[in-house]
Amino acid sequence: MSSLWAGEMPVAIHFNKRTHRNDELRAQHAGQSAILVGWVNSYRDHGGMVFIDLRDRGGITQVKFNPETDPKAHALARSLRNEDCVAVEGRVGLRGENVNPKLPTGEIEVEARALDVLSKSDATPFEIDDFTKANEDLRLQYRFLDLRRPSMQRVLRLRHDISKAVRDYFDQEGFLEIETPFLTKSTPEGARDYLVPSRLQPGHFYALPQSPQLFKQLFMVAGCDRYAQIVRCFRDEDLRADRQPEFTQIDLEMSFVDMDDVMTAVEGCVAAMFRAGRNIEVERPFPRVRFAEAVDRFGIDRPDTRFGLELTDVTEIVRGTEFKVFSGAIEAGGVAKCLCVKAAEGADKLTRKITDGLSEELKGIGAGGLPVTKVVEGQDGTELATGVAKFVQPVRDALCERVGAEPGDVMFFAAGPYNDVCKFLHHARTRLIEILQLKPSKPWELLWVVDFPMFEWDEQEQRYYSTHHPFTSPRDEDVALLDTDPAKVRAKAYDLVLNGTEMAGGSIRIHRRDIQQKVFKLLGISDEEAKEKFEFLMEALRFGPPPHGGIAFGLDRWVMLLADKESLRDVIAYPKTQRAVCPLTGAPGPVATGQLEELGIDLRPEVWAKLEQRPSGPDQHVHRKHDE
């Protein structure tokens, strides 16, 4: 290579015989000889002495080139640039007074006797370190460089450690890891499917699995007893920071169990993940909260209970007030709830600007606004000031007593249908926690939400939907209600919530065919439809299915939280952008028309038109009408 020292043959170092990784050498190794490989993280050329920081996936070791002792290696070292891939042979030396306390290997350096440039690097599009920031789009386009950064390497390692802990745990607990197909059948309910056209049967499509739900239930019918898999799932819906079109689930199913058995198994798995990821021992069992209570107190079925700001029902107190927003909503069958910010929580920071801003935000999600009032110390005791004060003044004492409000506090209200009120105040609560920068009572809070209703009534479509999914079992004591009052039936379902984020959801499944049929009927799924869509499950239920249940949790989200990252993209090696594009590969891309023909697929005229409009870049293959 021309970049090698002119006239010299490259020094042949047996790079495949490296002796250490770059985070391993310590003072105790002083005097030993070592072969290291890696990338040039930085170089410092003093004219005389040359230093390079050599990086591999584990860490950094300083290498010293001395012109007096090793002129050849030194001369070559002067040509090194960032991200060159090199091998170094030398002696481990103590740094004496020049110890670098920032590096674990800072007590030593490798005094190079020989240097081999394995390959040169062009100037990188961004610098490979944790100091400089680069546009995320660029990072994803050059993900192989982005992943060289120590912080990304740490994430990959963390993810590996967590996955391994999960596998070890399930192995130990007697679970079998069995793979399920990716080319499978489209399921009717749930998210939009990713479809894969069939060549052998034109006009037919496989769907990529949204989850292995049915397959794992069949494993139970098959007598596998305990199944667990770390498996990729696919959902063709719009992306978010915490949502990718393909994501990884920890999926499990168990036979001859009830809710407690599954929950205990999951708690063990979560404990193993925390141990592996953060070296934290979590307290078990996790507390449980009933769905109805969670929604009542926090407005949401996945509450973050580490903060105060609980909701209080004030329907009866404000029922008769002059304020139409309250009285009208209540007369129409709605409720009124109050969220009280205590003085100690920083209620005085809630300026008019902030409360107005919150009100606007709430209008954005369908609220009429966010009525507010302040509790103040007046001449004759506690009084209300500003906002809706004059309307609620007549019920002031009852209101303050009910809510526990004291001078200095600020009260927010919402009135209307129960679900709306909860939704609005949950939003307000979440934002207030951010705005007031409230400190959580503890860093991690794991809790179970249980006793979900089986069904939710859809007012618009006048039909029931499954809260969980159609195979979820009702609680034994509620089975009779299926015939009389379906809305009251509680499900054997459980969600695991971490710091206000749903991290896992599962249920005990229906293992009796008659109950499954009854549930389908309630959901408006006809016998023919059930047979068509879930034929194999319905068939399986004929042949002695065991009582069973399971759960699935999103591995990506767990890694994200344990890695203190705010985006799933930071914990997935090759993630997609918001438009579900992979900047690295350019996927999705067009294909040759021949491929489409084989599949019996033709693009619609308007799709063609759009494709032809698009400026085709140098590396972009547009569908060609004539095959190449």
Add this chain to the structure above:
RNA sequence: GGGGCCGUAGCUCAAUUGGCUAGAGUACCGGACUGUCGAUCCGGUGGUUGAGGGUUCGAAUCCCUUCGGCCUCGCCA
């Protein structure tokens, strides 16, 4: 599909009310320097201000269209 933020040198950013040759740090190139460690010092290259159109004597700045990225609602376990 709706709302919001953003796009200027390889990278991260600046550019006052629409006004002088669009600047800085870093990277890169050249030079100096024997203990640095996000090395330092001196010098240099580098710009279709995402793209297209418009308003104007004059546009990075204002308007329209479009492409791309992020956040979010809808959607989604």
